[in-house]
Amino acid sequence: MQIFWFIPTHGDSRYLGTSQGARAINYDYLRQVAVAADTQGFDGVLLPTGRSCEDAWVVASSLIGATRNLKFLVAIRPGLSSPGLAVRMASTFDRLSNGRLLVNIVTGGDQAELEADGVFADHEKRYEITDEFLRVWRASLAGEGGDAGFDFEGKHLQVKGAKTLYPPVQQPHPPLYFGGSSEPAHELAAEQVDVYLTWGEPPAAVAVKIADMRARAAKHGRTLRFGIRLHVIVRETNEQAWQAAEDLIKYVDDDVIARAQKSFAKMDSVGQQRMTALHGGKRDKLEVSPNLWAGVGLVRGGAGTALVGDPETVVARIKEYADLGIETFIFSGYPHLEESYRFSELVFPLLGKGNPAVTSSLTGPFGEIIANSVVPKAA
Numbered sequence: 001m002q003i004f005w006f007i008p009t010h011g012d013s014r015y016l017g018t019s020q021g022a023r024a025i026n027y028d029y030l031r032q033v034a035v036a037a038d039t040q041g042f043d044g045v046l047l048p049t050g051r052s053c054e055d056a057w058v059v060a061s062s063l064i065g066a067t068r069n070l071k072f073l074v075a076i077r078p079g080l081s082s083p084g085l086a087v088r089m090a091s092t093f094d095r096l097s098n099g100r101l102l103v104n105i106v107t108g109g110d111q112a113e114l115e116a117d118g119v120f121a122d123h124e125k126r127y128e129i130t131d132e133f134l135r136v137w138r139a140s141l142a143g144e145g146g147d148a149g150f151d152f153e154g155k156h157l158q159v160k161g162a163k164t165l166y167p168p169v170q171q172p173h174p175p176l177y178f179g180g181s182s183e184p185a186h187e188l189a190a191e192q193v194d195v196y197l198t199w200g201e202p203p204a205a206v207a208v209k210i211a212d213m214r215a216r217a218a219k220h221g222r223t224l225r226f227g228i229r230l231h232v233i234v235r236e237t238n239e240q241a242w243q244a245a246e247d248l249i250k251y252v253d254d255d256v257i258a259r260a261q262k263s264f265a266k267m268d269s270v271g272q273q274r275m276t277a278l279h280g281g282k283r284d285k286l287e288v289s290p291n292l293w294a295g296v297g298l299v300r301g302g303a304g305t306a307l308v309g310d311p312e313t314v315v316a317r318i319k320e321y322a323d324l325g326i327e328t329f330i331f332s333g334y335p336h337l338e339e340s341y342r343f344s345e346l347v348f349p350l351l352g353k354g355n356p357a358v359t360s361s362l363t364g365p366f367g368e369i370i371a372n373s374v375v376p377k378a379a
Contacts (some may be wrong), residue, residue: 001322002227003353004044004073005037005340006332007063009054014335015292016261017252017299022336024052029060033336034063037070040344041355044071046229046334047332048302051113057089064097073102073330077109078133079119079126084162086133087140091168099169105130105178105193107185108269110301123268125156127184132157134176134192140164142172177227178289181209184272189224192217195282195328199275200230200305207324214325227328228321231296231306232339234314234346241308247293247335249283257281261300267301275304291317303332311346 007030014021023029023342025139037045047056074093076086094101107130108123121129132154139150140162149161168174177196196213200205210226217224233248235241261281264272279286279294284293288305291313293303298302307317316332333339346352365377 001318001351001353002043002328003348004046004071004328004330005033005042005343006330006336007033007045007047007059008332008336009056009059010048010052012335012337015247015251016249016296016334017256020251021335028145029337030054030059031063031066033294033340034067034070036337036340037104038067039342040353041348041353042070042340042344043328044073044100044102046073046104046332047075049075049077050109051196057093061093061096064100066091067100069100071098071100071102073104075104075106077106077119078130079121080114080117082142083133083136083157083159087162087164088135090137090167090174091112091141091166092165094168094170094174095166099174101168101170101174103174103176104197105134105176107178107188108180108182108267108271110263110267110269112182112266123182124184127180127182127188129156131188131192134188136162137177138173138192140166141169143239179229180271181274185270186213186216189213189220192222193224195225197227197328197330198294199271199303200228200259200307201274201278202292203324204289205274206321206326210325225327225332226325228326229303229330230332231303231307232295232314232331232333232343232347233308234311234333234343236310237347238308238310238313241310245293245295245306245308249298252299255372257283257298260301264301272301275302278305306333311350314347318347 011025012023047060049056056074060074090103107126126171136152136159141164146149149163152159176193177195177197178193190213198209233241233245235244239336264276275297278288279297286293288294291307293306294304295306296306307314344354370376
């Protein structure tokens with residue numbers, strides 16, 4: 001099991017949908033979150049992409065030297081960048097980080113945002129471009145074509161003599177992660193990616209997705225790994241956790257929700273449509289599955305659900321997904337710095353995870369020394 005955290009390059013706050021409790025997103029803060037995740041023993045971090053975010057590649061590159069073991073799941077948008085440029089970026093990052101790059105292929109999204117970036121392809125064409133992009137990207141990094149390089153002529157992309165002079169550390173290429181809920185997304189993932197990601201839908205829906213993806217991959221003689229993207233609200237008791245969930249959206253009014261849902265409705269992303277359908281823009285039935293809360297999705301695009309509960313409950317839900325075949329869990333919480341510590345302190349011990357250098361009793365006393373002389377005892 002791999003546990004990832006999240007670098008909040010699109011903003012962070014104690015509360016959703018308001019500037020109340022918000023904090024500045026600058027290098028110092030992003031570095032704090034990354035170092036906290038690295039120190040606590042998270043396996044990696046996801047960096048979001050889009051015009052609402054600071055650039056994922058620039059931010060991730062700036063954090064290489066601040067971390068030691070942390071892997072970076074960084075997005076590439078086919079159609080926005082060329083295969084050749086993406087190959088060099090991936091290879092350079094992988095070499096400078098000594099093999100700590102993971103690549104997140106992002107095809108869906110907001111049509112208006114894509115058009116603002118100069119991408120006018122519709123949903124179907126974007127997946128055609130992604131398919132050709134990945135064929136070139138993978139072949140170039142794997143050194144296909146030898147000294148002459150790799151030639152490709154597709155419907156949308158053409159390259160001649162593509163090659164990588166500085167190969168990545170991870171061979172044949174850094175692992176490819178991809179999420180998508182439409183028919184062309186499933187077909188693409190089955191044939192070309194390494195890890196299929198889903199947003200946090202109820203376990204029954206995730207089980208259907210995994211079964212479908214396994215069957216599709218088998219037709220290509222392949223196997224896939226699976227991951228899930230969730231928020232998490234964990235507290236020492238269930239009551240405290242649910243109160244924290246309610247507090248997270250206490251400044252969100254109906255007008256803000258309506259505006260957010262109107263924006264989401266314009267997107268052609270099937271995954272976003274499935275997230276929205278879980279709550280329908282209403283506050284009254286946000287627990288869409290035991291301990292799975294859809295309140296985040298009232299105002300946030302993309303991942304909109306959170307696991308809510310005490311440590312034992314959260315672990316039980318994690319294991320429920322793990323039993324379906326999920327290996328990688330990508331979590332986040334508001335605010336991301338404090339919640340990374342809260343999650344690692346409460347949940348990691350129950351999962352056998354964490355950084356031994358931090359959790360080992362050989363490193364010294366834990367907690368503030370009592371009355372200048374008494375070492376605090378474990379609870």
